[in-house]
Amino acid sequence: MSVPIRAIVITVSDRCASGAAQDVSGPVLAGLLTEFGAEIYEKLVVTDDLENLVEILEIHSNRADLVITTGGTGFSPRDNTPEATRRVIEREAPGLAEAMRYKTLEKTPFAMLSRGVCGIRGKCLIINLPGSPKGVAECFEVIKPVLRHAIETLSGENTHNE
Numbered sequence: 001m002s003v004p005i006r007a008i009v010i011t012v013s014d015r016c017a018s019g020a021a022q023d024v025s026g027p028v029l030a031g032l033l034t035e036f037g038a039e040i041y042e043k044l045v046v047t048d049d050l051e052n053l054v055e056i057l058e059i060h061s062n063r064a065d066l067v068i069t070t071g072g073t074g075f076s077p078r079d080n081t082p083e084a085t086r087r088v089i090e091r092e093a094p095g096l097a098e099a100m101r102y103k104t105l106e107k108t109p110f111a112m113l114s115r116g117v118c119g120i121r122g123k124c125l126i127i128n129l130p131g132s133p134k135g136v137a138e139c140f141e142v143i144k145p146v147l148r149h150a151i152e153t154l155s156g157e158n159t160h161n162e
Contacts (some may be wrong), residue, residue: 001136004037004038004039005033005036005037005038005039005065005066005148005151006038006039006041006063006064006065006066007033007039007040007041007064007065007066007067007068008009008040008041008042008044008060008064008066008067009026009030009039009040009042009043009044009068009070010026010027010043010044010045010046010056010057010060010067010068010069010070011023011025011026011045011046011069011070011072011131012046012047012048012053012069012070012072012080012081012131013048013072013131014045014047014048014078015046016045016071017045017046017047018047022086023045024133025070025071025129025130025131025132025133025135025136025148026045027043027071027135028133028136028137029068029070029129029136029140030043030137032136032137032140033066033068034126034133035146036037036144036147037069037148038066041063041064042063042064044056044060044062048054048071048072048078048079048080048081049080050067050080050083050084052061053072053081053084054084054087054088057069057084057085057121057126058088058121061088061121061122061126062122062124063123064124065124065125065151065154065155066121066124066125066126066127066147066151067124067125067127068086068126068127068128068129069085069126069127069129069139070129070130070131070136071127071130071131072128072131073114073115073116073128073129073130073131074113074114074115074130074131075113075115077105079101079115079118081117081128082115082116082117082128085117085118085119085126085128086117086119088119088121088126089117089119089126090119090120090122091119091120091158092117092118092119093118093120093125093150094118094121096116096118096127096138096143097117099126099142099143100114100116100129100139100142100143101114101116101117103138104132104135104139104142105141106137107138114130114135115128116128116129116130116139118144120154123154123155123156124154125141125150125151125154
């Protein structure tokens with residue numbers, strides 16, 4: 001029996017946080033996680049403010065097995081998600097981010113502009129996804145085959161031979 005995955009979805013967007021735009025990517029991500037069998041513990045919409053994002057990632061990575069962000073990974077001056085993630089994680093998981101960029105590059109050249117970071121804090125996996133619903137869906141498809149194994153390994157519940 002597999003370990004239940006407690007996930008937190010964080011949409012990082014000044015416009016969505018202020019109410020100037022509707023969060024579309026967060027619900028897409030939550031739906032994909034639910035279909036995957038994860039329990040959505042919380043959904044947040046936050047600003048791109050670096051210090052606030054660091055604090056939110058610190059707090060929520062202590063409460064979940066998986067924190068996935070959407071947004072804030074591009075070249076805009078306010079895109080701070082990778083920097084906040086790097087400040088919070090203890091170990092990087094570069095293969096996840098590299099695989100997402102590599103596979104989605106087959107669909108759009110803009111994939112190479114994604115600065116998303118993935119890493120581990122305690123027993124929590126933190127993954128940065130792009131801010132578009134299409135980018136969220138495409139990137140999630142890339143990591144989905146290894147996600148449960150990664151979470152089980154972090155939790156100490158993995159019984160597979162490595």
